[in-house]
Structures are given as C-alpha cells and as structure tokens.
Amino acid sequence: METIFVLLPVALLIAGIALAMFVWAVRTGQYDDLETPAVRMLFDDEPPRETPRDAPGEPTHPSDAAPTRSDHP
C-alpha cells in the first residue's frame, strides 16, 4: 500500500491540471456568454461563398440610405 504515497499526489496533480484548464477557460472569457453559443450551435454551416451574390456597396449620399429596388449595383 505504499503506492498510495505516489498515487495520491499524482491524482491531485491531475486534478490541479484540470483546475488550471478551468482557470484558463474563465480568463479567456469562455464563460462570459452562455446563451448565444447554445443558439449558434443550431445554425447550419454553409460553404463560404467566394463573392457575395451582390456587392453591398455604400450609399454615397446619406439620403441614399433607404434604397429602392434599383439601388443595388
């Protein structure tokens, strides 16, 4: 039973590693937002498009900001 003198510290070391990983996870902000990732999981991955179907372009004049159907270049 002398092995217990080795086994227990090793077990505690492993627990310590797990704790260190927890600390890292908290510090890098992985526990900050628990709601949105749950929702993001449900999105389907689509293959990224090379170019968007329509270049979004900026309105050149502030009054253009409400485009009609003919606005898109």
Add this chain to the structure above:
Amino acid sequence: MSVGSERHLSVAPAACAHCGLAVPPAELHAGDDRQFCCAGCRQVYELIHAWGYEHYYRLVQEQQGALEPVRPSGRDFADLDDARRQDEISDAVGDDRRRTRLYLEGVHCAACVWLVEKLPEALPGVCSVRLNLSSSVAEVVWQPGRVALSAVGRALDRLGYTPHVHTHARAHDARRAEDRALLLKVGVAAACAMNLMFLQGALYAGEASRMATPYVAFFRWLSLGVSLPVLLFSARPFFQTAWAGLRARVVHVDLPIALALAVAFVYSAVNVPGQGPLYFDSLAALVAALLGARQVQRHAQRAALERADSLRGAAFVEFARRLEGEGLNAAAREVPVEALEPGERVEVRSGELVPVDGVVLAGRSSLDNAVLTGESRPVEVHEGDAVSAGATNLGARLVVRVDAAGTRTRAGALYALVQEALSHRPQVLQVTDALARRFVAAVLGLAAVTAVAWASDGVQVVLQRVVALLVITCPCALGLAIPLAVSVGLMRGARAGIFVKNPDALERLRRVHTVLLDKTGTLTEGRATLVDWRGDDLAAALATALEAQSSHAVAQAFRATFGRRVEVARAVDDVREVPGQGIAGRVDGHAVAVGHLAFVTAEGARVPDDLSAHAASLLADGQSPVYVALDGRVAGVGGVGDALRADARSTLDRLRAQGLELRVLSGDHPAVVARVAGRLGLDPEHARGGLSPEQKRDAVAALAAEPGRQGAIVMVGDGVNDAAALALADVGVAVLGGAGASIVAADVVLTRPGVAPLLDLLSGAARVRAVIRRNLGLSLLYNLAGAVLAVAGLVGPLLAAVLMPVSSLAVTLMSTLSPTFTGARRAPVREPRT
C-alpha cells in the same frame, strides 16, 4: 398633400412579407405580389434577398423568434470614423485590425444572431462579428485599411440593427471582471471540496478498519494542504466583508461564516498531527455552496439589468440633421447633438424625434408630446411655434432653429434630475433583515456561553463544542435561502415579463400603502384612437378609405378602429388634405370630407341636429369630434380621444380591494384627468392634472414627508416626465413602451402591455417573501435543534459534516421549487407603426 386625380385602389388586407404583421391599408399597393408594412421592412427584405440570405426567414420560424417592423435610421455613421475617438471606441488587435463593441437595436432572436454574424461574408474587410444575444452587444473586428467602421455601421443599420457605440463598455468590463473572479473562486472551492471529501471518506473508513498510522497521517496532512486554496483564495470575500463590518461596528451576516471558517480551520489544523476531528471538508463544502449561491444571484441580477438596458435603447436623440447652406432646403449633414450651437437649423423628418429645443422655421405638422408632458392630444405646430426635444414628429418635415441642445434641453434637464435622485439611493448589496442580525448575535452569544460553561472541562472540549456549534448553525439559511429565493423569483418574474432591477424592491413592496399612477400611456393607451362613433356604416367605410391616404393622427385612429375591416376595394380620387383641418376627396363616386366642423362646412356639408348635439356631448366628455360628410350631408361623427386601457378599471378595483390608496398624477389637462379619474372610480381629490415633471416629483416627496405616513409609495409611469418621480418613489415601476429615462429611473420594468401586470408584481413579490419567511423559519428550527445537540456534545464531526449539506440542499430545493411569479409567459405585444 396630394393633388390631382391619382387613382388608388384599396387592396385586401395582407401580412408584411418581412415581419408578418398586418399591413396598414395606406401601405398596400395593388399589383405588388409582396406587401410590406413599412419602408423599413421592404428595404431589409430586399437587402436580405440581394445578399442571398433568405435562410434568415426559415431560421426565424425554427427558432420561434418573433419579427418586428424594422426602422433603419438612415444615418451615415461618419462619427464612427472620427480619428480622435478611435482609442475611445476601439482597441487595436495585431497590426492591421481593430476591435470595437457596438450596441445593436432590434436584436431579438437567434436568427438575428445568424444574420449579423454573416457580415464578414457580405462586407469584405470585416474579420469577425460576434453578437451576444442577451445584451445585444456585437463585438466587431475589422481592418480599417479595407473598410471604414462607418460602412460597417451603415450595413448593420440597413439590415435593421441600428448600431450605437457601447457607452457602458467600462462598467460592462468591470462587471465582467467581477463575474470572472467569482467564478474562479467557486471553481476552486468546488474542486477542493470534492477532493477533500474523498480524503475525509478515506479517513472515516480508516477509523472503522483501523488504518495504519503513516497512511492516516498522510491523508490528514494532505487534507490540510488541499484546504489551503479554499481558505486563502475562495473564502477571502467573507473575511474581507466581516473585517470591514467589524471596523464599522456593524454585525454583517458574513461574520459568523468567517468566524466559523477561521475557528474550524485553526482547530482542525492544530489537530492534524494528533487524533482530533478534522472539519476541512465541511468548511470547503460550505464555502463552495455559499459562493455558488452568490453566483446564481449575480447571474440573475445581471440578466435582469442587461434586459432592462436593452429595453431602454438609445435613451436620447444623439444625432441631428443640421442644414448647411442658405435656404430651407439646403443639404443636411448629420452631426452629434452636442455639437449644435444655438441659431443653427436642423431638419426633423416625419416620424423622427425632435432633437433640440427650438422654434419652427418652416413646415406644418403635429407633434406627440406625451412622453414629455403627458398631453394625450397631438399638438399642431407651424412657423413660429416652440418645440421641445423628445417629441415625436407625426406629420410633415419641419425645419427648426436650435435654442438649446443636448443636456441643456428640457428633456436633458429632466434626465439630470433623474440621475441626481438615483445618486441618493443607498447601495444595498444583500437582503439583510433585522432577523439575520439577531440570529448572528444569538449564535455568537451562545458560543461565548458554551465556552464559559465548559471551561472547566478543558480547552479541547470547549473547542470541540464551539466548533461543532458554529459548523452546525452556520447561517446557510441566510447565505443560501434568501439569495436563492430572491434570484429564482427574479428569474421567474423575468420570464413573466416583469423585470426587477433592484431586488430590494421586493422587500419594499411588502409595506406598500399608496400607488401613484401616471395617466397618459399608463392608464390610457397613449395614442389617439376613435373612442366613439355615431353614424352609418357606409360613411365609416368611405371615410376610412379616404383616411388611408393620410398619416395624420386622426387617420391613424380611423385605421386602428375600422381599417382592419376593409373588405371591398374602393376607388379613391381627387384627394386633398389640408393639414390640421381635414381631408376631402371622392370615394367610389361619393364626395367625402372628413375633419373639423369648419372644414366640412366649408366643403358645403350640413350638420343634422342630432349629430350636432352628439358632437357637443363628445366635447363635454373631453373628446375631439371628427365629422364625416357624405355628398354634402354630415353622415357621421366620431370622437377621437385617448382610450382608457381595457384592464385599467378592473386592475384599480383589485388594488383598492387590497387596501391600497390610489392617486393619479398627470401632466395632461386637469379636466381630462378628472374625467378619467371619475371613470376609474377614483376620488377626484386624488387625481391631479397639469403637473410638470418637477411638480410630480415634488408631489411624491410631499407624500413621503407627510407626518404619520407609514408604508411605501409605488409610482407607476412611462414617460420622461415621470422619470424624476419614479426615481424618488420607494418603488418605481416603468410600463411597457416607456421612455428611456423612466426605464433608467425605475426599480421594476413591466414588458407586458396594460396595467394588470402590476397585480402580478405585487402577488409575485408577496410569494417570494413567503418563501423567504418559510425557509428562514425552517432553518431556524433546524439550527435550534442542531445548536442544542452541539452544545450538549452529542454531535460528532461526521454528523455535523452530514447535517450541514443536507440542510443546505433542503433549503435550496424549497427555494427553487416554490411557485413565485406565475404570470402568463407571453412575449410583449408589438404593433406595426402606422
């Protein structure tokens, strides 16, 4: 004003292709296969399809989200590119990227997250976008070299999510840092506690089977080691607050906890080399449980605060369109409101908020001042009239000369009043009852008595008894039961649409004696509706078809009442609208005129005597009569007014039945207020009208200062003119649709329409208090029994270690399983903005 013979065909009612709500008849266009309730919805729908993101609509259905009509602001966001503000609003990430946080309006479901996070794909130069659903804050990383931040802002705006610079970023960061620190402490405590329980279990087993000494010593020393992180790191907050309390000569609830931890730890540490009992596992479990409860409490409070923040939206107008150049039709440039100087001119488009206090230079329109003054009727304005910041422009474009802008406006001054009232509120972090303090004093006293009584038996025995006493009577109830009951109650309330920002409000509601209510927007709908109608149906139908061409408040009232019943397409020609007077035209061949008496008689119509008398009675009743003339004869008279909410009378009756004193404080005309009070069964003495925001606040102060007044004052309101009073009252309740300032000032925000949620608030608060009392009572019973056993020496360390978590668990279960807020779980009702 539309002149000429444009033929408009009324179309059958349809649902907006974007948001799904009913399309107002004015927006229906014959020949279009898709109808939209507003230009905003149409724009977003087309943009989504142009970019190929139709998946959005499927996601909305899958996620059971609800769409709202969108309102892109149309701003150019040039201020986001301001080089001087770059460090303030963004941080550098690497060499060529920057990161900023933007608060987005209009985020309400998972589909919004999907759409917003697609931005990097649609706009080259944006590296990543991550949106937090509960706080509506998007973190954007972009390359300033490839795309300007203003372009990102415009893209988000065009999708319907108007962005704002996240002004509370610093406070947000501080809160987040605190949350992370607490989470770390909980994690460490829980990990150590579990390991300590293993070790202690081995020791208990060893006692039974006589484990050899070297192993026993090994386990004991290891226990001491593993408990150190808990005591030195996780338990630090308890020691700090207990010490601070002692220095301020206040007995804080954390004091017995700190004392128990300290004494038990020292006692156990001293015992390690020998044979005495060890309490390390109990201590660690206690710390883990208490910190866990705090974590739950913080989480619930943070969720309620974030939700209240997002409801507030942009509290004030931040940007205005300043006219540059000569003439009233000069080009308009978007500038921040603070940059405006008196004498400059701004334009206010239809549907926008007036950004400044000033004078109208051009344009005729009507303004909705309800948020500022409580006046329920729109006010007509033309050249030379004064306007106030915060009013909504219901009609046509106005050009306004700036007299005061930003914090120097009336609305700005009101907001400053609110901040001042809020700063006088004491910050209370926990619900500390007189009972808790007495309990603490009793335990400490008992410990001292035990020490003295058994002093003759030696230090060992005394310590054993005292430690057992402190461990068993540890105020788990106070540390766990109350915070948990409160947190669970708050979360349930939030699901029922009642957001309690300040948990102390629950306790203050117990003593509620007087309820003060605002009128416009709280007891009444807050907008012009057709309250009364006398006349034939044909006149009503034709008038509605005609009014579909107008955006006047009266037209909206007609649409709200009759518009949904349009079944027949009617031909409308020759429409002439005279702002402020009426509208006339030909509908299905009939000559129709709708408007003031002067207008319809000028069109050649005669008024029959019975309708004339009816109109007079409407006037006496506080409504505005609207005449509908059909082919030269007045065929109907409608009464336009601010309708009482359907649940107002029944809610007030039930509040009265509970023994509460009810009063109305309103900014509207005293005659109108008196009539409303009469209809609600209120004592006319208790209904005061014509009050300015400062007078409302003073009324609350006067009530509170009345000699012999006991009981708390609850103020219920919705507008900027209520905000100061809300902040001053014992409990301030902001109602759905309230102005930003009142949501900031209130303790509770109701997001279900109507006044009835008030009843749910009161009953829910009562139930939470009942749960707390029950938990406290049971814990006291348990503590008393435990204390007796401990003092008598009948409790060993094993029993103490077992009893404590069992009691905590029982208390936790009772808190979470008791019903508290049980209002209907409906999402807030949304109406399309006609």
